[in-house]
Amino acid sequence: MAESEQFWLLPHEQLAWRSFIKLDSLLMSRLDVELVERHGLSLAEYEVLAHLSEAEGRALRMSALADLALVSRSGLTRRLEHLVARGLVIKEICPSDRRGMIARLTELGQGRLEEAAPTHVAGVRRYLISAFSVGELQQFTALMQAPLSELEEAGRPGSDCLSSLKGCS
Amino acid sequence: MAESEQFWLLPHEQLAWRSFIKLDSLLMSRLDVELVERHGLSLAEYEVLAHLSEAEGRALRMSALADLALVSRSGLTRRLEHLVARGLVIKEICPSDRRGMIARLTELGQGRLEEAAPTHVAGVRRYLISAFSVGELQQFTALMQAPLSELEEAGRPGSDCLSSLKGCS
DNA sequence: CAAATATAGTTGCGGACGCAAATAAATCCG
């Protein structure tokens, strides 16, 4: 192996990596802007409402919702604050475990989500999905599963984010 | 078209979209944590140093660097503050245009980058690239170019982020 | 040339988020 391979990404690797971070950056900011402009919802807020809407009884425990929304527990608390203040979500004490809170989508929240959904769906289709043929989209989705498995497995050991680092340097 | 297709993503579309945001979230945070833990550099800082290192004379104008690093001008100013304070980068007034600033990687900065690079490269390979065969990586990279083109084109019109929204709702 | 305009970068401000500590309730164990 040439020395350079030990320290830097090879050109084809760098192209893959930088394409990914650029796609992420452009796609997320574009979808966020469209949602904020037209519906006053951030993409992050939209995803919270969407997960609640899909859930049994349109309600979820805070922890479960945080995991689905890929945000920390404290981050979710604050995201919900804004949505609760606007009446799109209500929080109830969980009857079976009074430590827990249940976030529930209100009728108003469901309505706002349904108003915003066409914008979000159109954006995802326009900027991501319609760039692919049906087969390419399946390929793209299938390809992402491998790194996802690797990452989920690496992040697994006891919530100790760094256990995989021990002795690796 | 069924009504549901107008408002919500179809299952295969939703799987693609959610796989993407999850891959992004897990990959970025994992790479960031590893870099911070072992080298005291955030992933964002690492990318700035890497772009400078690759540039002619290891120096770039602020605007050019901001564009490469996918960050706003003001965001770049603050990212560099920290790096300048640590002596990894210096800023010089641009001789040909005294409004402009040139960010230049110092020897110390290059050294710190070279120390951190193996961690970053190993992370990108472990969590992204090694999940693919050579052919799959090429496919993955090639697939991303289509949405990237769409997004770059959409963001193009005069820096008016929203021009593409006019009359679309 | 001088005023008007455009461009480069920084600063004030406020929002979003994660970590660690705090709080509260459930569960375990002697």
Add this chain to the structure above:
DNA sequence: CGGATTTATTTGCGTCCGCAACTATATTTG
């Protein structure tokens, strides 16, 4: 049962970042 421990969530705090306003310099135009 009652204290120790674990779990669920929130709060304090610091960081990062983008937008809009501002400063300084360059360019255009009459």
